[in-house]
Amino acid sequence: MPDPETPAAAPRRPATAAGTSAENPWPVRLLASKIDAYVARMPWTWVEGQVVQVNDRPGAHVVFLTLRDADTDMSLPVTLTRRVLARLRDVLPDGLRHGTRVVVHAKPEFYAKRGSLSLAADDVRPVGVGELLARLEHLKRVLSAEGLFDAERKQPLPFLPRVVGLVCGRASAAERDVVDNARLRWPAVRFEVREVAVQGPAAVTEVVAAVRELDALPEVDVVVVARGGGSVEDLLPFSNEALVRAVAAVRTPVVSAIGHEVDSPLLDLVADVRASTPTDAARRVVPDVAEELAGVAQLRSRARRAVSARVEREEAGLRALRSRPVLAAPHVLVDGPGAEVARLRERARRGLGGRLERAAVEVGHLRASVRALSPRSTLLRGYAVVQAVGPEGPRVVREPSDAPPGTRLRVRLADGELTARTG
Structure with a gap:
């Protein structure tokens, strides 16, 4: 124990x-x-x-x-x-x-x-730079094979955005280039600016967060990612795979304005529009108010000339129509057909009258023939029709034997009839 x-x-x-x-x-x-x-x-x-x-x-x-x-x-x-x-x-x-x-x-x-x-x-x-470029080229081929750079997936920029989202460096020249030049073109343009690190280890994380934040704002119609020029190493964050995929996933159109004309990070390929410089980005996202006013004035002038020419052509056409004889004396259109109708009516009246006269003569001839052949005409000359009235009904007496003594007779005259009996 x-x-x-x-x-x-x-x-x-x-x-x-x-x-x-x-x-x-x-x-x-x-x-x-x-x-x-x-x-x-x-x-x-x-x-x-x-x-x-x-x-x-x-x-x-x-x-x-x-x-x-x-x-x-x-x-x-x-x-x-x-x-x-x-x-x-x-x-x-x-x-x-x-x-x-x-x-x-x-x-x-x-x-x-x-x-x-x-x-x-x-x-x-x-x-080294050569190795970096080789890696970027490989990444470019991979992303291109996935369709991230296809033209079919790129969105058109709005004609006049309500708000322009801008991702740029802190107090950078790129920000001034975009904002100042855009406001020179369209003074009423509004910006939603996100200042981030545009080089160094934190650049990718901050740029991705800023793009996603601006994409979530319903009033932002276009997002510009801008940075000034730099070395290949300085611009590497804008060829980062995570940043490229994040830009490809947003719904708002994106404008890439990284570096100068010769710079070509992968962000340029996935963005909906590539601007050669931040100044070029300002030109692409907003219209020039002076150009638009000039265009409106030109269109108004063209419309005015077109309407005036159309009115003049119509007036000339009306004058030509009014000068025609048919419009100078409109009753001519009625007089000719009216006379033709009167002539046809008279011709129809004469034809119908002649036809009725011939029919009346023919009816008179038929009436005379009927009268001549009528039994009444014979009776009018003094003849009579004698009928014997028996149980079988009346029958015409043609011979004396047809009416033996005591036979009841009916005598039809021209204007009536008589009854008699044989003795």
């Missing part, structure tokens, strides 16, 4: 993180040692980034610098010996500076006491 005053044995620590629990956790020192052991097994690797801080203390054997991702705010500390830094003098006479793009050959190291991760580098190489 154990001694009650003897302390209980410490619980056995889990061998893996999956075996920990609230009742049996890892202490911080054990977790730190586990991380240290894991990081120690990681191999050497090449890492690319931008130098944002260099700590080179005189007399120190180690140089500290901070390497930042080109597209995000993530960064890692890097340590390298002075001998490694000295090898850069041949290609970078001024040494490592803020914003220099480099690739380092380093191994991750974990400092358990501070709980921090860093990179120990044994080689640092600057990314």
